[in-house]
Amino acid sequence: MVYYAGVDLGATNVRAVVAEADGTRIGTNRRSTPRGPTGIDVTEGVLRTLRGACAEAGIDPQRIAATGIGSIGPFDLAEGAVIDPANLPDSIDRIPLTGPISELIGSDDVFLHNDTTAGVIGERFHADRNPDDMVYVTISSGIGAGVCCDGEVVGGWDGNAGEVGHYVVDPRGRLTCGCGHEGHWEAYCSGNAIPDYARLLAEDDPTISTSLPLEGPDFTAKDVFELAGEDELADYVIEQLAHWNAIGVTNVIHAFAPLVVSFGGAVALYNEELVVDPIRERVSEMVMTNVPEIRVTDQGDDVVVEGALASALTEGTGDRRRLRE
Numbered sequence: 001m002v003y004y005a006g007v008d009l010g011a012t013n014v015r016a017v018v019a020e021a022d023g024t025r026i027g028t029n030r031r032s033t034p035r036g037p038t039g040i041d042v043t044e045g046v047l048r049t050l051r052g053a054c055a056e057a058g059i060d061p062q063r064i065a066a067t068g069i070g071s072i073g074p075f076d077l078a079e080g081a082v083i084d085p086a087n088l089p090d091s092i093d094r095i096p097l098t099g100p101i102s103e104l105i106g107s108d109d110v111f112l113h114n115d116t117t118a119g120v121i122g123e124r125f126h127a128d129r130n131p132d133d134m135v136y137v138t139i140s141s142g143i144g145a146g147v148c149c150d151g152e153v154v155g156g157w158d159g160n161a162g163e164v165g166h167y168v169v170d171p172r173g174r175l176t177c178g179c180g181h182e183g184h185w186e187a188y189c190s191g192n193a194i195p196d197y198a199r200l201l202a203e204d205d206p207t208i209s210t211s212l213p214l215e216g217p218d219f220t221a222k223d224v225f226e227l228a229g230e231d232e233l234a235d236y237v238i239e240q241l242a243h244w245n246a247i248g249v250t251n252v253i254h255a256f257a258p259l260v261v262s263f264g265g266a267v268a269l270y271n272e273e274l275v276v277d278p279i280r281e282r283v284s285e286m287v288m289t290n291v292p293e294i295r296v297t298d299q300g301d302d303v304v305v306e307g308a309l310a311s312a313l314t315e316g317t318g319d320r321r322r323l324r325e
């Protein structure tokens with residue numbers, strides 16, 4: 001019997017799952033992402049996590065036929081490594097992944113994807129119709145998309161396709177993105193950006209009442225969503241977020257003609273009615289082509305690790321016809 005594995009390397013946690021050839025999970029493991037000092041320490045954390053999942057499954061890692069990885073980027077794809085990740089300490093300049101994992105499992109079948117691409121692979125794999133055209137959009141600390149178009153998972157030459165969070169949605173460029181440019185979608189609507197955006201809207205119209213702790217050090221996006229329906233500014237922020245989110249998603253739909261757009265990431269997952277439902281309503285009025293199904297992932301926080309596993313099971317595609325049973 002052969003086995004398959006999926007690994008999710010995030011800035012906070014590393015997760016691994018081991019499964020049988022039909023996708024049934026038999027082992028999982030999770031630990032904090034090592035904060036260095038070097039990238040090799042992160043690599044070792046990933047290997048420990050994968051070994052931990054194998055131990056729970058009661059199998060030797062060498063019995064794993066293929067492993068998918070969904071990871072923070074950016075990548076050196078030729079080397080199968082993460083290079084200068086944004087949300088880990090500066091001393092971490094390079095995290096080798098595909099080589100060491102390939103050695104651990106004794107197989108060259110290691111598929112490295114950014115986390116949103118892993119997301120679309122998993123969403124496609126688990127979707128009712130296993131569609132050839134699908135987009136996964138994450139709204140979390142940042143915004144990004146994984147795209148499958150005409151059955152091809154879109155990567156780009158450097159693996160950086162799908163950086164839709166850096167679409168310009170506001171040509172006035174009132175907020176500066178973490179990437180240094182202005183007016184980007186995620187500069188308004190990501191979990192990290194929402195507090196700044198709320199402060200900007202409060203400055204625009206000082207007559208709007210609010211009990212949001214705008215200047216407090218602990219003010220987060222969660223505070224805005226918690227006061228929905230009770231606070232004038234919170235409701236205005238949520239309405240404006242819907243405006244920019246709908247522009248971003250409309251651009252995605254016009255670019256890729258998906259049958260399904262699936263959302264994940266904490267901001268979308270935990271605020272479906274306030275974030276995703278308004279996108280669905282607005283997009284149907286804004287799209288001039290076919291309007292796709294707009295949904296929230298059923299995989300919750302497991303969407304990346306499930307996608308990584310689906311990649312291993314289907315040779316990096318999420319296409320169920322390629323299951324190697």
Ligand SMILES: [Zn+2]
Pocket residue numbers: 165166177178179180181184
């Ligand atoms: Zn940007």
